[in-house]
Amino acid sequence: MVIKDKKKIMLVIFIAALLLRIIFIIGIGVVVKNPLLKEDFEYGVIARSLIKTGRYSAPILEVSGRGEPKKETHNYRPTGNQLPFYPLVLAMVYSISSNQLSFWVVTFLQAIISALTCIVIYLIGLKLFNRKAAMIAGIISVIYPLFLIHTARIVPETFFTFWLSLTALHLLLLKDVPSLKHQLISGILLGITLLNSNVIVPVIPFIGIWLFWLAGTWKEKVKRVLLVMATAFLIVSPWVIRNYIVFKEFPLMKTTSGINLCLGNNPRATGTFFLPTGEPMEDLILTEAWYKGHALSETKQDKILYDEAMVYVKENPQHYARLILKRFYYFTWFPPDNLLSKEGRLYKKLFKIPYGFILMSSAIGITLFLKRNSRDTFLLCAIILSVVALYSIFIVGHVRYRMPIEPYMIIFSAYTINAIFEKTSAHYFKRGQE
Known part of the structure; x- marks a missing residue:
């Protein structure tokens, strides 16, 4: 039934x-x-x-x-x-x-x-x-x-959100039934998710920690972690090998780390793709050398900006630290209107209330569920915080970039809402018994 x-x-x-x-x-x-x-x-x-x-x-x-x-x-x-x-x-x-x-x-x-x-x-x-x-x-x-x-x-966010959430679900299924089948499926799904977006690369070590946290002997734990990770790597290996053949090096899944790091960390950086005047950041920040780099391979062109950004970060650590905090706020909430596109400002108006509710109630839900199940709270929070941290280091772009972590915020929000309903129902039931 x-x-x-x-x-x-x-x-x-x-x-x-x-x-x-x-x-x-x-x-x-x-x-x-x-x-x-x-x-x-x-x-x-x-x-x-x-x-x-x-x-x-x-x-x-x-x-x-x-x-x-x-x-x-x-x-x-x-x-x-x-x-x-x-x-x-x-x-x-x-x-x-x-x-x-x-x-x-x-x-x-x-x-x-x-x-x-x-x-x-x-x-x-x-x-x-x-x-x-x-x-x-x-x-x-x-x-x-x-x-x-x-x-x-x-x-691509609709597909990415689906594959990431399906990976999270199968990891939770693996927890209860740590069979070879579930370990292989979890690895396959993790690999497919990586082929959708590389923003979950920082999550992988935390998934390994969570897998090791599950019940079993040391030998079983190590085998479980290695099998899931090896399967995921097997899925992404054709892409990794292709990139090495083409570029003669191993970019971190994509060839955009340099441009994103440079746009997010420069003397005029705001934390987003826009200057306070509303002008696109790239129109004024991208250097002559980068434009001429279109004659080079993507990895060499991207390295020009990566090197420039790293020089700026090392020479201006305080500004970089402030930018990280600013981007953290912008990603978990919204940037000011002058740092958004026209479309972004519209989305901000539409999403501010529903997202604000989800944000607050999910924070409460995480706190409540942490006491009951710290291990699984760790997994979902690792997904959320790893993605937030990555964008905080580089640059905050479109509101859709936050979409892949919002399923877990919704889940914790639902836990809070249900807890309030249960507490309210118990209160009224108790009063009815008096």
């Missing part, structure tokens, strides 16, 4: 989430005429290159210096500025249809993935807490504005 009820709840969550997302996608596609909505950014550039050239590459940008508009040439160079999962998904869709239909196919696919993420959030809540808290988490995820909006955008 319990299993049947669980399946019914999962089905209801999925259908409700999917319908809401499809209605939103159709509505926003018809009402909003902003071409940015259908922009596929660098992900689409790589996808079209895959179709056109058969290689994971991007057109070389022809520029001679700062201030000159970037012009795409017909020459391509190998790229590693985006992880392969999302561009490959786009390439598969675009190879079938290159017209407006492709936009609808991608967004409807993202609606399905987002609806499945709601089920995963429910299952994590059920695994950690109880049925009521899990249902609250599921309901919040169904209607959460950030999840809705980004199903209608050609950006």
Whole structure:
């Protein structure tokens, strides 16, 4: 009976989430005429290159210096500025249809993935807490504005959020049933997640600690950690090997660490992509040498900015420390309006109240659950804080970058809401007995 009820709840969550997302996608596609909505950014550039050239590459940008508009040439160079999962998904869709239909196919696919993420959030809540808290988490995820909006955008966060949450769920399943099957599945999912985004690289040591924390002999613990990590590495190894063959070195999954570090740490750095005047940071910060570096490989071009940023950080440690604190605040809350794009300011207005509630209630939930289950609180908090720390070190970008950690904030928020309901119900029941 319990299993049947669980399946019914999962089905209801999925259908409700999917319908809401499809209605939103159709509505926003018809009402909003902003071409940015259908922009596929660098992900689409790589996808079209895959179709056109058969290689994971991007057109070389022809520029001679700062201030000159970037012009795409017909020459391509190998790229590693985006992880392969999302561009490959786009390439598969675009190879079938290159017209407006492709936009609808991608967004409807993202609606399905987002609806499945709601089920995963429910299952994590059920695994950690109880049925009521899990249902609250599921309901919040169904209607959460950030999840809705980004199903209608050609950006990778919907997929990344799904794979990361599925990895977290299977790690929790592994805790109760530490079988070879669950260890392999957890490693495979972790590897797929890494092929979506490298921002979870700092989480990996903490996952290893958590796996070692589980019950078992020392030998079993070591074997468990090694098997999960080795499986994950096996999944990402084709990408790592490809990058070494192409670039003759091992970039940290992507070739963008230098540009992000430089944009976030320079004399005029604000912590975001924008200057206080509203101008894009890159228009004034990127050096002549970097622009001329378009003739080089991506790794060599990126190293120019990485070296510049490291020199600045070493010479200005106090400013760097202030920037870290500023970025921590901006990432966990919102930057001021003058450091946001027009789109970012709109999102801030839309998300401020729902996100503010989730932020406060999740902090309470973490505190409450820490006393009950410190080990699993450690795992979810490690995911949250590692991602926050990474953006605090580099640069705070779009609000969507926070999306992959919000499922865990929603889960802890649901725990707080359920605790309040239970306490209130117990209070009124006690009064009724008097």
